[in-house]
Amino acid sequence: MNAQLTEPKTKPAPAPAGATRHPLAGHALSGAEVVVQVFADEGVEVLFGYSGGAILPVYDAVFRHNATHAGADGREPMPLIVPANEQGAGFMAAGYARASGKVGVAVVTSGPGATNMVTPVRDSMADSIPMVVVCGQVPTGAIGSDAFQEAPISNIMSACAKHVFLVTEPERLEATLRTAFTLARSGRPGPVVVDIPKDVQNAALAFAGEGELPLPGYRARLAAVERGALTDEDCAAFFAALKQARRPLIYAGGGVIAAGAAEALRDFVDAFGLPVTTTLMGLGAFDTTDPLALHMLGMHGTAYANYAVEDCDFLLALGARFDDRVAGLPEAFAPLARFIAQVDIDPAEVGKVKPVQWHHVGPLKRALERLAAYGRAHGVALELGDWHAHVAALKRDHAMNYDRDSALIQPYAVLEEIDRLTGGRAVISTGVGQHQMWAAQYLNFRAPRQWLTSGSMGTMGFGLPAAIGAQFARPDALVIDVDGDASIRMNIGELETVTTYGLPLKVLVLNNVGDGMVRQWQKLFFKGRFMASDKSLHRKDFIKAAEADGFAWARRLERKEDLAATVADFLAFEGPAFLEVMIDPDAGVYPMVGPGASYAQMITGEHIASRSAPVPTDAGPAAMF
Amino acid sequence: MTMSTAMKHTLSILLQNEAGALVRVAGLFAARGHNIDALSVVATDDPAVSRLTLVVHGDDARLAQILSQTRRLVDVLTVEHTATDEAT
Ligand SMILES: Cc1ncc(C[n+]2csc(CCOP(=O)(O)OP(=O)(O)O)c2C)c(N)n1
Numbered sequence: 073m074n075a076q077l078t079e080p081k082t083k084p085a086p087a088p089a090g091a092t093r094h095p096l097a098g099h100a101l102s103g104a105e106v107v108v109q110v111f112a113d114e115g116v117e118v119l120f121g122y123s124g125g126a127i128l129p130v131y132d133a134v135f136r137h138n139a140t141h142a143g144a145d146g147r148e149p150m151p152l153i154v155p156a157n158e159q160g161a162g163f164m165a166a167g168y169a170r171a172s173g174k175v176g177v178a179v180v181t182s183g184p185g186a187t188n189m190v191t192p193v194r195d196s197m198a199d200s201i202p203m204v205v206v207c208g209q210v211p212t213g214a215i216g217s218d219a220f221q222e223a224p225i226s227n228i229m230s231a232c233a234k235h236v237f238l239v240t241e242p243e244r245l246e247a248t249l250r251t252a253f254t255l256a257r258s259g260r261p262g263p264v265v266v267d268i269p270k271d272v273q274n275a276a277l278a279f280a281g282e283g284e285l286p287l288p289g290y291r292a293r294l295a296a297v298e299r300g301a302l303t304d305e306d307c308a309a310f311f312a313a314l315k316q317a318r319r320p321l322i323y324a325g326g327g328v329i330a331a332g333a334a335e336a337l338r339d340f341v342d343a344f345g346l347p348v349t350t351t352l353m354g355l356g357a358f359d360t361t362d363p364l365a366l367h368m369l370g371m372h373g374t375a376y377a378n379y380a381v382e383d384c385d386f387l388l389a390l391g392a393r394f395d396d397r398v399a400g401l402p403e404a405f406a407p408l409a410r411f412i413a414q415v416d417i418d419p420a421e422v423g424k425v426k427p428v429q430w431h432h433v434g435p436l437k438r439a440l441e442r443l444a445a446y447g448r449a450h451g452v453a454l455e456l457g458d459w460h461a462h463v464a465a466l467k468r469d470h471a472m473n474y475d476r477d478s479a480l481i482q483p484y485a486v487l488e489e490i491d492r493l494t495g496g497r498a499v500i501s502t503g504v505g506q507h508q509m510w511a512a513q514y515l516n517f518r519a520p521r522q523w524l525t526s527g528s529m530g531t532m533g534f535g536l537p538a539a540i541g542a543q544f545a546r547p548d549a550l551v552i553d554v555d556g557d558a559s560i561r562m563n564i565g566e567l568e569t570v571t572t573y574g575l576p577l578k579v580l581v582l583n584n585v586g587d588g589m590v591r592q593w594q595k596l597f598f599k600g601r602f603m604a605s606d607k608s609l610h611r612k613d614f615i616k617a618a619e620a621d622g623f624a625w626a627r628r629l630e631r632k633e634d635l636a637a638t639v640a641d642f643l644a645f646e647g648p649a650f651l652e653v654m655i656d657p658d659a660g661v662y663p664m665v666g667p668g669a670s671y672a673q674m675i676t677g678e679h680i681a682s683r684s685a686p687v688p689t690d691a692g693p694a695a696m697f
Numbered sequence: 698m699t700m701s702t703a704m705k706h707t708l709s710i711l712l713q714n715e716a717g718a719l720v721r722v723a724g725l726f727a728a729r730g731h732n733i734d735a736l737s738v739v740a741t742d743d744p745a746v747s748r749l750t751l752v753v754h755g756d757d758a759r760l761a762q763i764l765s766q767t768r769r770l771v772d773v774l775t776v777e778h779t780a781t782d783e784a785t
Pocket residue numbers: 503504505506507508530531532533555556557558559560582584586587588589590
């Protein structure tokens with residue numbers, strides 16, 4: 073598939089009338105300098121990456137760019153943040169992108185540098201996070217020769233990324249790089265990998281200052297989706313069904329955040345009064361403290377959200393994809409909903425899991441604005457008093473709760489205290505496991521982009537580097553990594569990165585001496601045989617580890633009576649702070665809708681009121697994941 | 698993954714002739730559990746474009762899904778479902 077092309081493969085983007093020529097247009101730049109110049113033109117303000125032979129020309133160009141463009145205060149315009157491991161760089165770029173909505177950029181070397189980047193790229197793909205990852209590659213002539221530090225990155229990443237470019241023709245480098253940014257942020261966002269052989273980085277090029285690859289197929293489909301507008305008939309059909317509904321509910325996913333549609337959602341709810349539940353990825357898309365907010369639904373959703381899903385007769389899915397953590401049994405999901413409407417930017421998600429009665433493929437913000445305008449213009453007023461009262465009763469009667477009298481420190485209490493002190497305004501990242509679910513359940517999120525979690529992939533080790541990236545995106549925000557004792561070990565090398573760059577972020581480890589989430593499943597489905605999930609014989613002293621990496625504030629909380637004061641001190645500390653809390657190792661995540669179970673079979677545990685006795689599921693462990 | 702309702706579907710895909718483009722199409726089908734029964738790649742009048750003809754089997758829902766997923770690939774220009782036959 074490498075035919076020699078006779079046609080020019082790049083075409084300049086049509087210059088808007090009166091557009092100024094790029095000041096460097098026509099200048100002689102090396103390939104590496106082109107890379108850095110396109111970064112600068114795209115507004116990149118921070119890079120994350122680790123050096124190595126195959127990327128040295130780009131690193132040197134970054135050095136020179138920063139040296140010649142330093143601000144009056146000596147600040148570098150494009151600092152390069154060096155992690156302990158390239159996986160850290162990838163999650164930093166992802167954390168930056170999630171917290172800011174901008175494209176995160178990572179730059180790594182060939183071979184092992186690039187393969188260490190596979191996990192963050194896949195993670196970002198699965199959660200639709202915009203990233204551009206530049207990898208060095210062995211020189212063009214050496215590709216395929218099993219050269220030192222050669223890996224088939226374009227093959228490997230093809231299966232994981234939104235797109236991969238292997239740049240073998242230097243004259244296409246500039247347009248390719250610019251196109252990578254367009255691809256990463258357009259349509260359904262995602263990571264784009266650009267693999268650049270070392271000789272291409274060293275090539276002598278003339279900078280054009282404009283131009284992208286044509287990508288006719290992608291651009292045509294994108295244009296069709298973006299043109300997609302709701303007709304009057306579409307709106308009429310939507311409202312005809314909504315007006316029939318007595319118990320309509322909105323199910324909002326990460327797409328609302330990616331689309332910048334949170335305000336439009338707020339306005340839609342103000343106009344028509346539909347209560348809102350969100351997915352794990354959608355937390356913050358709607359202020360969780362709102363009376364109409366039901367917090368998260370799904371496997372570990374709130375009981376009241378899941379009961380509302382059981383009770384609703386109309387469901388509006390916004391940028392949400394009915395995944396197996398939400399609709400484990402698609403046919404039993406929202407069983408009373410006579411009408412399901414779905415809006416998504418990705419045509420492949422419409423009806424993928426659950427048939428829908430109405431759908432629209434297009435930008436979410438515009439769709440919501442259009443629906444709200446149509447409904448208002450046609451005087452749509454819904455009588456939802458009974459439903460609102462029902463929702464309020466569900467929230468009251470099935471509220472989140474736990475053993476408040478236990479002598480052991482309950483993780484939920486730690487999170488409640490953090491929530492009280494931050495007012496639901498902190499930026500939170502997490503590892504993966506019970507602590508992640510507790511943070512999702514017990515913390516409030518007043519706005520989008522405050523909640524950074526590895527949702528689809530569920531990658532342990534995400535929390536710490538993502539928090540670092542987020543702190544670069546929002547230097548003045550209070551950023552807290554809520555981590556697990558096992559998850560944080562995966563990228564614990566990044567503790568040092570926190571202090572190296574003097575980031576004031578807070579690292580909280582909820583230590584239950586092992587892989588709590590795994591133990592919870594082993595308790596439920598494997599008769600409590602804690603194979604490989606107990607760490608009571610492990611010797612790590614997290615406090616010494618944090619101190620060794622330069623944390624001036626590093627404490628262990630072991631007594632319940634010290635909780636409030638210690639948490640307050642931790643959050644108030646001006647620099648990097650590390651708090652390990654020895655929690656009740658048996659604390660569980662409730663509610664729980666077992667894998668492959670329906671919401672009617674939800675287990676609410678001992679402290680959250682259930683509506684009915686749980687019905688045991690009949691699927692054996694082999695059928696579950 | 699095997700499919701119970703085994704109708705054979707012929708898909709015709711116009712593909713930009715980029716490095717790795719064929720691998721991405723074949724990889725997508727493999728990753729989504731489709732076994733490719735037959736595949737041919739031919740040049741077109743446009744040297745930058747190849748035509749892939751691909752035979753898979755599966756029910757309508759699976760076919761619709763793989764068609765949409767194929768349209769998500771950046772190098773893919775168009776995808777058409779050109780024939781349905783009884784599987785043998
Ligand atoms: C990279 C990776 N490996 C394995 C898993 C499977 N896994 C999911 S949760 C979990 C345990 C996490 O333990 P910890 O971080 O201490 O969180 P806890 O559940 O104890 O709060 C494991 C092993 C995973 N999600 N990610």
